[in-house]
Amino acid sequence: MTDSNTVTNKKLAVPKIFGTSTARAKYNVPASAERQHLTCIDLFAGCGGLSLGLEQAGFTPVLFSELNISAAETYLANRIHEDIIPVGDVYQLSDANLKLLKIFWHQRGISDVDLVCGGPPCQGYSGIGHRRTFKLDKKDIPSNHLYQEMTRVIRCVKPRIFLFENVRGLLTARWSPDGEKGELFRDVLAEFKAIPGYTVRWQLVHAKDYGVPQNRPRVLLVGIRNDVIENTTQLSLMETHPEVDFPTAVRDGFLPAPTGTPPTMVELLGDLEDEDYLKKGKTETYPKEAQSAVQKELRTTRSGQILRKGAKVTEHEYSDHAPYIREKFAYMIANNGEIPEKFQTKKFAQRVFPRQWGAEGPNLTATSLPEDYVHYSQPRGPTVREWARIQTFPDWYQFCGPRTTGGRRRAGDPDAGIWDRDVPRYTQIGNAVPVQLARRVGEHLIAILNGSAHLKV
Numbered sequence: 001m002t003d004s005n006t007v008t009n010k011k012l013a014v015p016k017i018f019g020t021s022t023a024r025a026k027y028n029v030p031a032s033a034e035r036q037h038l039t040c041i042d043l044f045a046g047c048g049g050l051s052l053g054l055e056q057a058g059f060t061p062v063l064f065s066e067l068n069i070s071a072a073e074t075y076l077a078n079r080i081h082e083d084i085i086p087v088g089d090v091y092q093l094s095d096a097n098l099k100l101l102k103i104f105w106h107q108r109g110i111s112d113v114d115l116v117c118g119g120p121p122c123q124g125y126s127g128i129g130h131r132r133t134f135k136l137d138k139k140d141i142p143s144n145h146l147y148q149e150m151t152r153v154i155r156c157v158k159p160r161i162f163l164f165e166n167v168r169g170l171l172t173a174r175w176s177p178d179g180e181k182g183e184l185f186r187d188v189l190a191e192f193k194a195i196p197g198y199t200v201r202w203q204l205v206h207a208k209d210y211g212v213p214q215n216r217p218r219v220l221l222v223g224i225r226n227d228v229i230e231n232t233t234q235l236s237l238m239e240t241h242p243e244v245d246f247p248t249a250v251r252d253g254f255l256p257a258p259t260g261t262p263p264t265m266v267e268l269l270g271d272l273e274d275e276d277y278l279k280k281g282k283t284e285t286y287p288k289e290a291q292s293a294v295q296k297e298l299r300t301t302r303s304g305q306i307l308r309k310g311a312k313v314t315e316h317e318y319s320d321h322a323p324y325i326r327e328k329f330a331y332m333i334a335n336n337g338e339i340p341e342k343f344q345t346k347k348f349a350q351r352v353f354p355r356q357w358g359a360e361g362p363n364l365t366a367t368s369l370p371e372d373y374v375h376y377s378q379p380r381g382p383t384v385r386e387w388a389r390i391q392t393f394p395d396w397y398q399f400c401g402p403r404t405t406g407g408r409r410r411a412g413d414p415d416a417g418i419w420d421r422d423v424p425r426y427t428q429i430g431n432a433v434p435v436q437l438a439r440r441v442g443e444h445l446i447a448i449l450n451g452s453a454h455l456k457v
Helices: 022-026 031-036 049-057 069-077 094-106 147-157 182-193 224-231 264-273 293-298 322-335 386-392 407-411 425-431 435-449
Strands: 039-043 059-067 085-087 115-119 161-167 197-208 217-225
Touching: 039 049, 039 293, 049 059, 049 264, 049 435, 069 085, 069 425, 094 147, 147 161, 147 182, 161 435, 182 197, 182 217, 197 224, 197 407, 197 435, 217 224, 217 435, 264 293, 264 322, 264 386
Parallel strands: 039 059, 039 115, 059 085, 115 161
Antiparallel strands: 161 217, 197 217
């Protein structure tokens, strides 16, 4: 299946491959992972949030696919000295090309790809995507069938583990308005379970449970090759923690148990507050020293240096709000998020970032729409750098392409057969997997590969 964005019948260029130990060292990866040179393929990689977390855990990407030029440019810009094969369209990864790549990797000492991961585009069944209603049924949106391309790649590559991630809306989506609730996910799950030689578990997880400063529910589906399972201790986590009612994938050891406390928004963003932001338009150096642990971590360069006050900071440009918008935001900040009656519209209303989380923890989710949120102390929307921090990207991570764009250009127009969409920086970040979540999952998958995790099958 193809769409108007699909590029077919093109040769796949194969540059030299395999990241160096220097590239792995910059993430301070576990020695066991470095010794094994754990490899991964990231499909539908976006700007690289999932890849980055996996790299921090100890994986080395050997190939990624991403159709959007801006997102792919971001991915590559942050991995300049690493040998990673870039593929624009996943359809270029034909079975013949994949077989050639396997031979190529084998000749360079990679007998097995350790992980194939990916999150096929989810605009067709995302709750945010439904803000703009189109007449097409989900079965008629080409991107909604890309999970089948992922399973095809997995069948050909036969990685030791695969990881599929997507939005919560996938669980209840219908192929058509008169379809059955949840039928789309049942088809997705059946497709992955039908891959021979793997045992599959899935789970709806919340990023906040893994130390990420947002709620961010995600469907994670893990498949482990049966020979890997045979070399792993098959013991249920319920046997070691019987008092905890772990959900299925966590209970069975396919995903990590929740761990980590999410920082508050002040702990996350306080060092970026610039009192003179209105005069500047952008802040180009850190206005304060790093104070919290998370600020120090995100301000740490790839060489291990924590950036001090006055050091360069990027992507900290402010939206040019009209005076009445700033007035509205100031009122909201002072009145617990309440929107004055004169500013109320039928459009989706903004929310103020809370200074502290409630008893349930973070209640916001970074999306492609930063204009939905207001800074907790300054009457403005978040900057790209602040948006990236909410997704736990380190400050050294740079983003390419336009800063933002119009809603119609972000959504395309499926009714008219227009599938091209702008993916500006805010959208790239909003579409990404939180880096911290990816790292926690990656560390657990490495434990499985090392035989030190406990599985129930």
